[in-house]
Amino acid sequence: AQKVTQAQTEISVVEKEDVTLDCVYETRDTTYYLFWYKQPPSGELVFLIRRNSFDEQNEISGRYSWNFQKSTSSFNFTITASQVVDSAVYFCALKEEFQGAQKLVFGQGTRLTINP
Amino acid sequence: EAGVAQSPRYKIIEKRQSVAFWCNPISGHATLYWYQQILGQGPKLLIQFQNNGVVDDSQLPKDRFSAERLKGVDSTLKIQPAKLEDSAVYLCASSLEPGGDEKLFFGSGTQLSVL
Numbered sequence: 001a002q003k004v005t006q007a008q009t010e011i012s013v014v015e016k017e018d019v020t021l022d023c024v025y026e027t028r029d030t031t032y033y034l035f036w037y038k039q040p041p042s043g044e045l046v047f048l049i050r051r052n053s054f055d056e057q058n059e060i061s062g063r064y065s066w067n068f069q070k071s072t073s074s075f076n077f078t079i080t081a082s083q084v085v086d087s088a089v090y091f092c093a094l095k096e097e098f099q100g101a102q103k104l105v106f107g108q109g110t111r112l113t114i115n116p
Numbered sequence: 117e118a119g120v121a122q123s124p125r126y127k128i129i130e131k132r133q134s135v136a137f138w139c140n141p142i143s144g145h146a147t148l149y150w151y152q153q154i155l156g157q158g159p160k161l162l163i164q165f166q167n168n169g170v171v172d173d174s175q176l177p178k179d180r181f182s183a184e185r186l187k188g189v190d191s192t193l194k195i196q197p198a199k200l201e202d203s204a205v206y207l208c209a210s211s212l213e214p215g216g217d218e219k220l221f222f223g224s225g226t227q228l229s230v231l
Contacts, residue, residue, distance in 0.1 A: 004158075035219065043205060044119075045159070045222040091158050103172060104149075104220065106158030 003027065004094050004107035012113040013082055021077045021110045023092030029053075033095040034068065034075045035104070040088045048090075051075065082114045118142065120223035122208050128229045134196035137226045140189070141210030147171075149220065150183055150193050151207040159207055165191065198230045 005024045013019050025034065036048040049059060051068050059066045063080045079086055092107045121140040129135050141148050146167050151159035162181065163173040168188040176183070180199070185191040195202055205227050209220040 037222075042224060043207075043227075044224045045207070045209075045220075047219045047221070050219055093158075102218075103161060103164075106160070108156075108158050 003105045004092055006092055006107035006110050008110045010111045012115060014115050015084055016081050018078060018080050019082050021090050023075045023107060025073050025094045027094060027096050029096045035093040036077050037091045037093060038088045039091065084114045084116055087112060087114045120208055120210055120221055122223035122226055124226055126227045128231065129198055130231050131200055132197040135198055135228065136192055136194045137206050139191045139208030139223060142221055145210035145212055147211045147213065148185055148191050149209040151209065153205045153207055200230050203228055203230045
């Protein structure tokens with residue numbers, strides 16, 4: 001069963017617009033970790049944020065903010081005042097224990113295009 | 117600090133040929149991962165090493181894929197024989213420890229095309 005769902009395959013907005021990328025996850029663990037990674041055209045995944053299941057505080061880092069809601073199993077990512085450099089594929093990921101190992105499972109990704 | 121190094125960057129082979137990818141993780145990182153990323157999909161874990169031991173290889177197609185990390189540092193992933201469906205980007209990642217909140221550092225990947 002798919003553990004991380006990013007329903008938006010592609011999003012295209014004009015520069016300076018705000019945009020929210022959705023992420024819904026599924027887990028039976030009470031302890032788990034959520035991540036967002038950015039994959040620019042160069043191909044290298046870049047870590048953006050991690051959240052553990054006990055910390056539901058929203059986080060803001062510059063133009064980026066994250067909304068974690070356990071009640072809806074969602075971990076959404078908002079970019080405020082988007083810029084062309086934000087264009088990339090963004091992945092939400094869930095890390096949980098599986099057969100004694102910590103396993104990181106990625107969603108399908110959302111391709112974000114910011115047009116000038 | 118040097119990042120995760122991977123080579124080659126691109127590889128084109130014909131089906132039934134063999135191919136090998138190399139990865140050198142960040143110095144001091146005990147955990148190394150190989151992911152397969154098919155176009156339009158998220159990365160899928162193939163194998164995870166803790167030092168030179170295998171922690172998880174449940175999704176590695178063992179009839180054709182093999183991986184090793186002999187001295188607990190760099191690693192090689194091999195495909196023999198390759199199939200058309202193996203066309204993908206193979207990403208190597210490393211982390212300091214395998215703990216739950218440890219973030220992964222990724223290399224730029226090897227893009228494999230099987231013709």
